[in-house]
Amino acid sequence: MSDCIFCKIAQKEIQSFIIFESENFLVFLDIHPHSPGHCLLISKKHFETLEEMPTDYGKEFLEVTHKLILILKSALGTENFNFGVNNGSLAGQAIKHLHFHFMPRFANDGGGSMHSIVKNPPKENLEEIYNKIIKAKESLNLN
């Protein structure tokens, strides 16, 4: 996409600190790091959200993540990471080009876990929400 900053980074039209590159993916340092080594993994092709990325990217994606973790572990001396996607604007996605955050974690760094992102438990009980999800799965024929 012509006005997408991450497409421009992928095409090397905008400078970034590139850590790793494969045929379809690029990893670079986040410009406003929340921890030392905070980096972003993007697909070179523009997808807005995770569900748009074709499943045949899966193997290469996992290979890149494994290599990235090895590199960051060795460089930064930690075995602890949070990784995740802000998928959609309500989930905090500011850049509309799918990206996976990798945040190395350190002792006493003041951060939280995935549980600290949101505290909005369902009003329904677990069985009700489960039934809703299973009904959707069946109507979408995604068994």
Ligand code: 5GP
């Ligand atoms: P989001 O909230 O969309 O998940 O996060 C977007 C991330 O992209 C932010 O952490 C932000 O610091 C990073 N970012 C935004 N613009 C640039 C840029 O031009 N270069 C780099 N390297 N990172 C960027």
Ligand code: ZN
């Ligand atoms: Zn893009």
